[in-house]
Amino acid sequence: MENEKTTKGGDxxxxxxxxxxxxxxxxxxxPIPGADRIEKILILGWHVVVKKGEFEVGDFCVYFEVDxxxxxxxxxxxxxxxxxxxxxxxxxxxxxxxxxxxxxAISVKDAELAMIPHECDIGYDxxxxxxxxxxxxPLPAELQGMVRGNFPSFLKKTDTHRIQAHPRAIxxxxxxxxxxxxxxxxxxxxxxxxxxAQAMDAMAPLVDxxxxxxxxxxxxxxxxxxxxxxxxKYELARILAGREWAIQAETHGLGIQGNRLGLxxxxxxxxxxxxxxxxxxxxxxxxxxxxxxNALPMxxxxxxxxxxxxxxxxxxxxxxxxxxxxxxxxxxxxxxxxIIRPTVERYSESLQGRLAVKVxxxxxxxxxxx
Numbered sequence: 443m444e445n446e447k448t449t450k451g452g453d454x455x456x457x458x459x460x461x462x463x464x465x466x467x468x469x470x471x472x473p474i475p476g477a478d479r480i481e482k483i484l485i486l487g488w489h490v491v492v493k494k495g496e497f498e499v500g501d502f503c504v505y506f507e508v509d510x511x512x513x514x515x516x517x518x519x520x521x522x523x524x525x526x527x528x529x530x531x532x533x534x535x536x537x538x539x540x541x542x543x544x545x546x547a548i549s550v551k552d553a554e555l556a557m558i559p560h561e562c563d564i565g566y567d568x569x570x571x572x573x574x575x576x577x578x579x580p581l582p583a584e585l586q587g588m589v590r591g592n593f594p595s596f597l598k599k600t601d602t603h604r605i606q607a608h609p610r611a612i613x614x615x616x617x618x619x620x621x622x623x624x625x626x627x628x629x630x631x632x633x634x635x636x637x638x639a640q641a642m643d644a645m646a647p648l649v650d651x652x653x654x655x656x657x658x659x660x661x662x663x664x665x666x667x668x669x670x671x672x673x674x675k676y677e678l679a680r681i682l683a684g685r686e687w688a689i690q691a692e693t694h695g696l697g698i699q700g701n702r703l704g705l706x707x708x709x710x711x712x713x714x715x716x717x718x719x720x721x722x723x724x725x726x727x728x729x730x731x732x733x734x735x736n737a738l739p740m741x742x743x744x745x746x747x748x749x750x751x752x753x754x755x756x757x758x759x760x761x762x763x764x765x766x767x768x769x770x771x772x773x774x775x776x777x778x779x780x781i782i783r784p785t786v787e788r789y790s791e792s793l794q795g796r797l798a799v800k801v802x803x804x805x806x807x808x809x810x811x812x
Contacts, residue, residue, distance in 0.1 A: 460507070460576065460601070460603075460604075460607075461507070461565070461567045461569060461607070462506060462507050462509070462510040462569045462574045462575070462576055463504060463505070463506050463507075463510065463567070463568045463569045463571075463572050463574045464504070464505055464565055464566060464567050464568060464569070465502060465503070465504060465505075465550065465563075465564060465565065465566040465568065466485045466486060466502070466503055466504075466505040466547075466564060466565070467485075467500060467501070467502055467503070467564055468483050468484070468485060468497045468498070468499055468500060468501045468503060468547070469483075469484045469485065469486075469499070470483065470484035470499060471483050471484075471497065471498070471499055472484075474491070474538075474539050474540075474541045475539070475540075476539055477494075477538075477539045477541075478494070479493065479494055480492065480493060480494055480538060480539065481493075481494045482541055482543070483497055483547060485503070485505045485545070485547060486505075486606055486607055486608075486609060487605060487606035487607070487608075487609040487754030487755075488505070488507075488544050488545050488606045488607075489541070489542060489543060489544065490505070490543055490544065490545050490546065490547045491536075491538045491539075491541055491543035492547055496549070497547070497549070501549070502549075502550050503547045503548060503549055503550060504547070504548050504549075504550055504568060504572070505545060505546070505547050506533055506545055506546040506547075506548075506574065507533070507544075507545050507604075507607065508533050508534060508535055508544050508545050508807075509532070509533065509576055509577045510532070510533045510545075510546075510574050510575075510576065510577070511530050511531065511532050511533075511574065511575045511576065511577050512531040512532075512533070512546075512572075512573075512574055513531075513572070513573040513574070514531065515572075517548050518531055521546075530577075532577050533545060533546055534807070534811065535804055535807035535808055536808075537808055542804045542808070544606070544804070579699075588661065588662040588664060589659050589660070589661065589662070590653070590659075590660040590661055590662045591659070591660045592658075592659065592660065593633075593655055593657075593658050593659060593660060594635065594653070594655070594660055596637070596718055596721075597633060597635060597655070597688050597716065597718070598716060598723075599631075599657065599658070600631040600633065600657065600690050600713075600714070602781060602798050602799060602800045603793055603798070603799050603800070604799065604800055604801070604802065605754055605757055605782075605799040605800065605801050606754055606758075608792055608793055608799060609753075609754050610792040611790060611792050611793060611797065611799050612749070612751070612752065612753070612754070612757075614788075614790050614791070614792060614797055615749040615782060615784065615797065615799075616748075616749040616752075618749060618784040618785075618786075618788060618797075619748075619784075619785075619786070620746065620747060620748065620784065620785045620786075621745075621746075621747070621748070621749045621782055621783065621784050621785065622726055622743055622745060622746040622782075622783060622784075622785050623743070623744050623745040623746075623780045623781065623782050624713060624741040624742060624743050624744065624780065624781045625741055625742045625744055625764060625766075625777050625778075625780060626692075626741075626777065626778040626779040626780060626781055626800060626802070627692040627694045627703065627711045627741060627778065628692075628694060628699045628700075628702040628703070628777075628778040628806075629692040629693050629694025629695070629698050629699055629711070630656070630657065630692070630693050630694070630698055630699065631656070631657040631690070631691075631692060631693075632654070632655070632656065632669050632672060632690070632691050632692070632693045632710070633654070633655040633688055633689070633690045634652075634653070634654055634655075634672075634673050634678045634682065634688065634689045634690075634691075635652070635653050635655070635682070635687070635688035635689075635716075635718065636650050636651065636652050636653075636679070636682035636683060636684075636685060636686060636687060636688075637650075637651045637653070637686050637718060638650065638651065638686060639651035650679075650682075650683050650684065652673075652678075652679040652682060652683075654667075654669045654670050654673050655669070656669060668693060668697075668698070668708060669693060671708070672691075672693050672708065672710055676710060676736075676737075676738055677736075681736045681738075686717070686718040686719045687715060687716065687717055687718060688715065688716040688718060689712060689714075689715050689716075689732075689738070690712070690713060690714040690715070690716065691710040691711055691712040691713060691714075691738075692710070692711040692713060692741065693708060693709075693710060694708070694709060694710075694711060695707055695708040695709050696708055700810070702766055702775060702778070702810075703766045703767065703768060703775075704766070704767075704768030704775065709739055710738065710739055711739060711740065711741040711742075712729070712733055712738050712739065712740045712741065713740070713741045713781065714729070715728070715729050715732055722787065723787050723796065724787075725785060725786050725787055726746075726783070726785040726786075727785070741781075744764065744780065746785065749782075757780075757782075757801045758801060758803075758804065760780065760801070761777075761779045761780050761801040761802065761803040761804075762776070762803045762804060762805040762806075764776065764777035764779070764780060764803065765777055774809065776803055776805045776806040776809060777803060777806065778802060778803060778806050779800055779801050779802040779803045779806065780800070780801050781798065781799070781800050781801075782798070782799050782800075782801070783797065783798040784797055
């Protein structure tokens with residue numbers, strides 16, 4: 443593998459921190475056919491249904507992304523389930539009058555939001571200030587494990603920015619010689635790594651230290667844990683032996699997230715490899731070669747070529763056209779979405795980190811109640 447760090451212009455280790463609640467500006471307002479009391483507004487790349495006349499173009503608002511869990515306050519009271527008042531207030535993708543709406547927009551004129559300065563910059567993060575947290579689906583027992591430690595600091599978590607929150611990334615992708623798109627598998631993120639550790643005898647050579655991680659934790663070895671079963675099934679300790687590399691994949695299939703792909707077993711879908719010593723991701727051709735040589739299943743690449751999509755809406759429509767292999771006329775099985783990256787790793791000024799975005803399909807979200 444090449445040793446040159448291909449991610450230029452900034453620090454590759456910038457973590458993806460999602461702004462669940464931020465100050466934004468209303469960019470556009472459009473009517474909804476057949477609707478007298480509601481209309482849709484555009485915030486960043488998100489379409490949000492609001493009461494007609496609530497906003498004007500250029501107004502400031504506090505925007506809450508989907509998957510936000512809101513505290514119970516005067517501005518969120520209308521979202522409380524009257525039948526289950528203790529149920530967490532979680533924002534999901536919904537459809538109103540055939541219009542997809544993602545997130546919530548509230549005027550900064552609201553009394554409880556008045557502490558937010560009107561002169562603050564667009565994008566000002568108020569997630570913690572407002573007590574907003576991110577929804578995390580519960581893990582089944584076979585995916586839980588005894589914790590060895592926190593997710594290692596020498597690795598990168600697998601989170602990727604949503605294109606609706608960072609529409610400027612489209613221009614950066616268009617400036618690349620080539621990009622590629624992969625299907626986003628609906629499973630659970632997994633990381634398998636190897637590092638060199640000092641043996642008990644300080645004079646002895648370094649030894650391999652193989653590890654397995656869930657999305658957030660480094661896990662102790664367990665014969666019943668699904669992540670460790672995947673490591674053994676694909677002989678990942680052998681593949682990584684003698685190298686300080688990490689392989690990142692989506693563990694998916696039977697018993698995981700409803701098994702959206704309809705598999706009869708559990709499988710990996712490798713989507714990244716990371717060189718720990720050089721602290722860089724593999725380029726696409728390096729990743730393909732790694733998977734081919736070691737018979738590792740890779741996520742499906744559905745496009746490779748110049749970035750020819752110009753808008754967020756075009757990319758959302760593209761994501762909605764994707765299906766999993768078990769899709770039939772009788773069984774609707776939309777893919778969760780797509781991931782877009784340059785074939786050669788690149789730094790993103792708009793993302794302040796790696797240039798990579800995901801586009802989650804509203805069709806998938808609406809079908810599965812996300």
